[in-house]
Each structure stands twice: as structure tokens, then as C-alpha cells.
Amino acid sequence: MVQLQEIVDEHFQEGQAGPEEDDADYTDTDSEISEESEYDPSDETLAERLYALRDMVPPQTRGYIANTVSTAGNAVKSVLSFSGKTLWVISSSALLLGIPWALAWAEEQQMLEMEKEMKMREMGGDLLTAGTGSSEGSTAQQVGAALGQEAKPAL
Template sequence: MVKLTEVEDEHFAQEKPQPSKHNVLLASDDEDDDFTDTESEISVESDYDVEGETLYERLSALKDIVPPSARKQATNTVDYVTSFAKSSIAFSGKALWILSTSAFLLGVPWALAYAEEEQYIQMEREQGMIKGANEMLAPGAPSTEEQKAQPTL
């Protein structure tokens, strides 16, 4: 079995507080005197490295300065912005996928057909230039196309 004994503080053993008019014990009007420890040594030098402290550590040390309602509002704002950014990026990615696949499925065949048509037009121009050159060399001579069209007897 454990026996408890009360050990009185040296400071209070020498000076017993007197009850006041409302039966409240007040040692003195100056309450700071009771809670100061004059015998302890306050170290001027600290082993804490301020230069090695990161920005995150500094901000997390300041969290007690900001009231809880402001912290909650800031957290909600950050959550809203991040969720909006994530959904915007996801939507943009899906839209980009749709546009790029549509361009490949519709644009590539159209570009190939357009290039082929341009090639036919260029070939017709070349044939027209050859025909014009032949007429200049031998005026009135039938062209090769006219010779093919005339029946041979």
C-alpha cells in the first residue's frame, strides 16, 4: 500500500498566505512574484540553429498566432483553390485529348486528299504547258491527243 505525504514548498512554508475578505487566498497583490523562479539560470546561448531553419518550420511555429477561425478559412480557401485547379487541369487534359484525336481522325485524311488534289492540278498544268510548247514548235500539227481521237483507215 502507498502512503502519500504532503511536501510543502519552502517559499510557502515560510510565508503563509492570509485569507482575504471573500475567503480567497491571496499571498499578495503582485501575483508575478509567486511564479518567478529567481534561482534558475537563463541561458543566453542556445543550441538551436536559426540559420538551418526551413520556411515550413518557421510558418508552422507561427500557427498559434493565427486564430483558429482564420486558419480554418485559409485552409478552406486553399482546399477550394487546389480542387478547382485539379478539376481544371483534368478538364483541360480531356478536352485536349478530344481535340487531338479529332484532328488526327478528320484532319489527316483531309490533308492527304487535299495534297492529292493539288498534285492532279499541278499535273494538268504541266500537261497544258507541254501542249502549248508543242503548238508553238509545230503550229497546225495535230497533237498527240488529236491523233489518238482520229480513226485510222
């Protein structure tokens, strides 16, 4: 039968190279931080505090949150881009089509006013040359009849 025998390596019997076994040099890091630390929490910004909390959230949740924020950011970017393009199309269409139409309409209104003024001058001249002895009535009534309106006295 085979018999197993443990052989102890001399390397494991020797002491490890490094600091002495003196406990005076040993310090507890927790007590050192709490007692002798120069850390001032009032110097910390909100962003630094939130960044320090990232390890409290599991990686899957952090990934979900990051994907959700990225998707929302892309959606906002797309909406703003589409809105800007739409605004550009509307404003350029208004400039190219609306302004010439408005100018033509204003010119047409001006022409109508000029024609109306010419008719009134023509009628005024006819009234003056016809004299005051006409049996048709007062001048205001004659002007109103020519324009298709009924003359009303001013109050």
C-alpha cells in the same frame, strides 16, 4: 439545530513525497533557454518558421484559410483536368480528320498541277508542229492565249 464541524484529514497534514524543499535544484526554464540554449535560428527553414506561427492564428481563421486553399486547389485541379481532356479531343480530332483532309488536298493540288503541265506540253507540241510561219503571233503570245493569260515580257 445541526452543527457542522470540520474534520482535518491526517493525509493532508503530511508532507508531499518528492524533491526536497531545496531551492538550489530549481531552475527557471526561461532563463535557461535564453542563456544556455544550443538553439541556432539560422538552421531553421522558412517552412519550420511558418509552421511555428500556426498557433498565433485562431482556429476559426485557420479553418477558413484551410478550406479556401483546399477549394482553390480543387478548382485548379478541375481546370487542368478539363484543359487536358479538351486538348486531347482537339489533337485526336486533328489527327483523325485533319491529316487525311490535308493529304487529299495536297493530292488534288498535285493533280491540278499535272493537268496544267499536260496542257502546256500539248500546246508546246502544237506550236512546234504548226511551224514558225503562223500569223497568230509569237510563241509566248500563243501559250498565254491558250492558258487564258496575257503574255507579258520578262524584265
